Amino acid sequence: MGGPQPVASNNDDSPLNGVTVGVVTFPGSLDDRDAVRAVRLAGGSAVQLWHGDHDLHEVDAVIIPGGFSYGDYLRAGAISRFAPLMEQIARAASGGPDALPVLGICNGFQVLTEAHLLPGSMIKNNHLHFICRDQRLRVENAETSWTSAYARDEEIVIPLKNQDGQFVADNRTLDELEGEGRVVFRYVDGNPNGSRRDIAGISNIAGNVVGLMPHPEHAVEAGFGPDSSARGEVGVRGGTDGLGIFTSVLKKLVG
Amino acid sequence: MTAETTSRKFNIDTVANAEATPGQALPWAELGLKENEYQRVEEILGRRPTGAELAMYSVMWSEHCSYKSSKVHLRQFGDKVTDAMKEHLLVGIGENAGVVDIGDGWAVTFKVESHNHPSFVEPYQGAATGVGGIVRDIISMGARPVAVMDPLRFGAIDHPDTARLVHGIVAGIGGYGNSLGLPNIGGEVVFDSVYQGNPLVNALAVGVLRHEDIRLANASGAGNRVVLFGARTGGDGIGGASVLASESFDSSKPSKRPAVQVGDPFAEKVLIECCLELFKASVVEGIQDLGAAGISCATSELASNGDGGMHVELTNVLLRDPSLTPGEILMSESQERMMAVVTPENVGAFEAIMDRWAVEYSWLGEVTGTGRLIIEWDGEKIVDVDPRTVAHEGPVYERPYSRPAWLDGVQADAFAGGQPTDLREAVLELMASPNMCSKDWVTDQYDRYVQGNTALAMPDDAGVVRVDEETGLGVAISTDANGRYSYLNPYEGARLALAEAYRNVATSGAEPLAVTDCLNFGSPEDPEVMWQFAETVRGLADACQELGVPVTGGNVSLYNQTGGVAIHPTPVVGVLGVFDDVARRTPSGWREDGQAIYLLGT
């Protein structure tokens, strides 16, 4: 691929004009086009980035989407972490609150832990099955680059779907995460996979890098989302609780 | 990258050798050919076949590839179609999958296939490679796969072997389909002891494409290049069969041949993206997936459907197992491979796309104007055939059939019990039975969200996906079958299966347009089974005519029997319908209080 492929753009006189979110495609990425759609529905522009590129093409934020990169045969995210683009992302993402906002969803979260941009790791679900279900979460930190559209302790319902979703870390790391307010999402109404302390998503210290196992990009469009919302009754597949993740980062980027 | 053509030393049975040694005995019976069939091969060729030719004819003339027992009946699907029924058909029966026009320049292709026996032997891999195979059929039409479904049938829920099969098969379907990023939008789970030794694993895939993107499996244009790409070729699917003793090694012992295929969903996902780029860049003229009968099937079908011939150098095939003989390479069923025809000008563009996705490929040969399929091994001719005789002019049987004598007795055996004394208890018991209860325990293992276009999936009777984000144009699909009805009356059973799938699609709000079917039966050599089959096809073809929807493709799975006892005749019927806007879809069941309830129909 020559340069990044623009795939969605907002209208010309929006304040978001010129702001772009890059979505990385690895071999085996599955939810990349869904992440692009989510950015567009949130009002932003998205470009697709290729894992083998050495250049971030001046995007203002990056989403590492879900999927089974390299089949996840070794460990989820283990091979993708070595992609040339990951080096660029790692460099741009470090350096404080104004560094590049990076969101890892599901496999993207796994890539971020393998790359040591986020602590801990994911192992097989405690029940050993793939599980796909609508999952209720609590947003425990509404100050990250990706969660400012929510209120602290607000609940949301978004789909969860994975095989290796059990978040583990040693107790010292877990205590540190809790102490520093870096547990961003917690499972409520039942832990679906055995994750330590019901943790569904975390951030780095600066709050620009966030990873979560459930899929906000599958709850952004009424008619194609989960059947429920934490905000009350919605129509068939009407849940759009995930949209706030994408509006959060756009809001942050326009200042 | 190109193949390292270190030619390996076999006792190559060349065409010249076959002509010089007419009396040499060949293991045609071990390879599954009947005596009359072997004689026909000799007649066609005017000599004995070479080992490689024998390998090709034997796999291509198998029941699985040639439909030799079912063909005479399946013709009704074509004969009973009216022009009005064909209105939306862009590609009909005979190609890898049918293609249906759904308007605005969009088309969909869909098909259901079985992977029954492999799933009994190795449930996880058998079911996984079943999904892989049907998805490659869809890709080879030029389409992006957008959803899968999985009608399943298992033995008794309390039988000791059932857990092995259920958990392995469901995990395999999920493991492969989830990794491809294809939402699973429906299916069936049925338990019945008649399926104990013969579980049915049927997999349906649907894909979407623009009209101009339709690709067909034909090799045309002399001078065009033939390329094999995707996974390397291994001994998969050849089984333990002592293949072609005449081709044995000079020195070292041949290594074992795996009896089962292992799927690599990651390789297939990359193959999908890579094929879509090929289509977008218009660099392939014809394309064919490799399934059963592998290279034998792909070369002979491409050549047979084209207007010329084909010339192939078999040592160019990239191998996973270097000990494979030419015959084995031709028969291998290794997964995740495709074959394409590319004009010389597009070779560079083709290679660039392969390299970008890190997909291995090797150029095997070219399209010729000779009308012959010629395959060489290191420059020596080992196959020289008219490809039509391999791919399309195999044996056709009018197998005898007769109505089973036991049928009257079974039909007369009506339910004799009275009203249950405790209705509430009876309803609860029904709802809790394995065939009626919620299927969440299966569907929760499948991704129904990926791609972001799923408008209905479980627990609805039809799955619905959006095709066009701008307009909301989309499709609904339902699959249904009832083996017990078909056992009692195969003609009516087939009609009921179609009617149910049709109703499920219609009540979701879509207009039914086309049908695919997977006909699962016992042995065609049993006249009673053959009668069930004949009645089923007649019933389905009649019902399609009555409802005005054509069959666009499907699959026949025979020999589903153990110890002489056949499964119930099980025609799985899939109906596809179209929505102008999926926002209008209607879910099954009541979602809000206060709505009125009407009962329609008789």
Added chain:
Amino acid sequence: MPRIVVDVMPKPEILDPQGKAIAGALPRIGLTGFAGVRQGKRFELTVDGEVTAEVLEQARHAATTLLSNPVIEDVTRVEVIEEDGQ
């Protein structure tokens, strides 16, 4: 407590997608000395007490029935290991 190790490898003639993915990744991180990779499983069974012949037999039985799938895998080792040994 003593442990019995059971090694299970994909049969040589069977495709090993996991090994294949790793083999593809090695050169990308600059490791070019390898012609191929196979990925198998290693189980460690902790024995509650002494490793009698009977327990070893149980381990062999577990290896072929539960720990491996004989259709696609081979048990390549069932062996007692010393504490902290391999």
Added chain:
Amino acid sequence: MPRIVVDVMPKPEILDPQGKAIAGALPRIGLTGFAGVRQGKRFELTVDGEVTAEVLEQARHAATTLLSNPVIEDVTRVEVIEEDGQ
């Protein structure tokens, strides 16, 4: 061709869901001699040529960077094995 074997086991303090499931299944098939099970991975790297010190170093590097994740796993062995050996 010579092979280098790399064994990777889950860290003792990390819960191993697969090992736990197996430990639960063993008594159900009548195998009661075991106190616990851990499931790890075994990799076999085929070396194209001779196993030099440099190749062995490459294998060690692969073991710690790619084949294992130090947060949850330990590399318990990197060793050349004899043909047909273990």
